[in-house]
Amino acid sequence: MNNIFDRIKYGTETIKDPLKNNEFSYGKIVAKETACNNCGKCINECIVDAIKINTSAFGENKIDIDNKKCIYCRNCVDICPNSVLKMTSDYKMAELELAGDKLREKIYSVFKRSLVLRVVDTGSCNACMSELSAIQNTFYDISRFGVNVAASPRHADGLVVTGVVTINMKEALEKTYNAMAEPKIVIAVGSCAYNGGIFKEGDGVYGVLKNALPVDLVIPGCPPSPQAIIFAILKLMDKI
Numbered sequence: 001m002n003n004i005f006d007r008i009k010y011g012t013e014t015i016k017d018p019l020k021n022n023e024f025s026y027g028k029i030v031a032k033e034t035a036c037n038n039c040g041k042c043i044n045e046c047i048v049d050a051i052k053i054n055t056s057a058f059g060e061n062k063i064d065i066d067n068k069k070c071i072y073c074r075n076c077v078d079i080c081p082n083s084v085l086k087m088t089s090d091y092k093m094a095e096l097e098l099a100g101d102k103l104r105e106k107i108y109s110v111f112k113r114s115l116v117l118r119v120v121d122t123g124s125c126n127a128c129m130s131e132l133s134a135i136q137n138t139f140y141d142i143s144r145f146g147v148n149v150a151a152s153p154r155h156a157d158g159l160v161v162t163g164v165v166t167i168n169m170k171e172a173l174e175k176t177y178n179a180m181a182e183p184k185i186v187i188a189v190g191s192c193a194y195n196g197g198i199f200k201e202g203d204g205v206y207g208v209l210k211n212a213l214p215v216d217l218v219i220p221g222c223p224p225s226p227q228a229i230i231f232a233i234l235k236l237m238d239k240i
Contacts, residue, residue, distance in 0.1 A: 014141045018230045019092075025225055026072050027090035031063035035084045042076035042085060047198060048191065051076060067093045069195045071222035093220045094232030114146035115237055117187070118156035118180070122173050122209075123199065124163025127223040128190040132160065134226040147233055153179040159213070164192045164199045165206045177213055185216040185236070189229065194218050 036053060038061045043051050050069035054062050063084065077085045121129055135142045136149065150156045153176045165173060177186070186209070191197045193209045200208070209215055219232040 013138055014144075015139055018140050018142075018227055019234075021089065022091065022225075022227060023089050025089045025091045025227060026074075026221075027088045028067055028093055029065050029070060029072070029077065029085055029087050031065065032084050032086075033062070034060045035082055036061035036063050037082060039081060041079050041081065045075045045079045047071075047073075048195065048200075068095065068218050068220045069191060070220065071191050071197055073222075091221075091225055091228040092231050094228065094235055095218050095220075096236065097215050097218065114148075115158060115233065116148050116150045116156050117158045117160050118150050118153045118176060119160045119162070120169075120173055120176055122161055122163045122169040122193075123166035123205070124190065124192055128162035128192075128221075131223045131226055131229060132162070132189065135229050140226050140230060142230055142233070145230075145234060145237075147237075153177075154181070156180055156184075158185040158187055158216075160187045160189055161193050161209050161213075162189045164196045164202070165209055165212050166202075166204050167206045168204065170206045170212060173212060186213050187217045187219065187232070187236070188215050189219045190224060191220060191222045194220070197222060 038053055038055065040053065042063070043053065048069050048071055050066045050071075052064045052066075054064055056062065072087070074087055077087050119129070119132060134140060153159070157180075159177055159180060161173065177184070188194045188209045192199055194215075196205065196208050199205060206212070217232060217236050219229055221228055224232075
């Protein structure tokens with residue numbers, strides 16, 4: 001009854017457009033063209049090796065940032081003496097690992113209407129899991145787009161993985177993947193799943209997800225916001 005009274009009092013709480021621009025969100029880090037003096041402070045500060053400085057034949061320095069590796073700690077932005085780097089609010093950074101005919105054959109033709117996902121945490125700090133939980137609440141409500149979470153891998157179309165792959169979870173991850181019917185997709189959520197993040201050199205770490213399973217979609221972030229996750233899944237389903 002409390003839920004009914006709450007709906008009468010406040011109306012619907014589900015956001016109509018979960019992909020709207022969010023000025024409070026962290027997002028892609030961009031660099032000013034030709035403004036870098038190649039001091040190297042940003043490279044030394046980055047603990048995940050996401051930054052490179054390329055010098056052209058004309059002596060111009062260009063900063064290249066791997067958004068899939070980046071943990072968006074802002075340390076490089078703060079330490080840059082010339083304010084070359086800037087963090088934007090563009091959270092739409094998800095990238096499909098397949099392209100062209102392979103993408104259409106494996107994903108678009110099969111998972112365009114609905115998608116059932118099985119989530120496995122292989123060794124995260126639980127931040128990505130918290131954001132994944134948020135996309136299922138009444139505010140974001142990803143189920144309205146035909147996306148649901150299953151308890152059994154045998155009912156799932158896709159496998160969502162968070163965290164670096166630990167030695168103790170590698171076997172469980174592979175068993176979950178093998179239990180899923182074909183065709184199936186694998187989604188890496190967060191920088192740790194893609195590149196190990198800050199935990200990649202840990203003693204109990206097996207490696208990154210792409211070394212264990214074929215990855216179809218990478219959602220960058222540490223952790224990626226619910227908006228970033230919804231954008232990535234809808235991009236995967238060719239709904240945007």
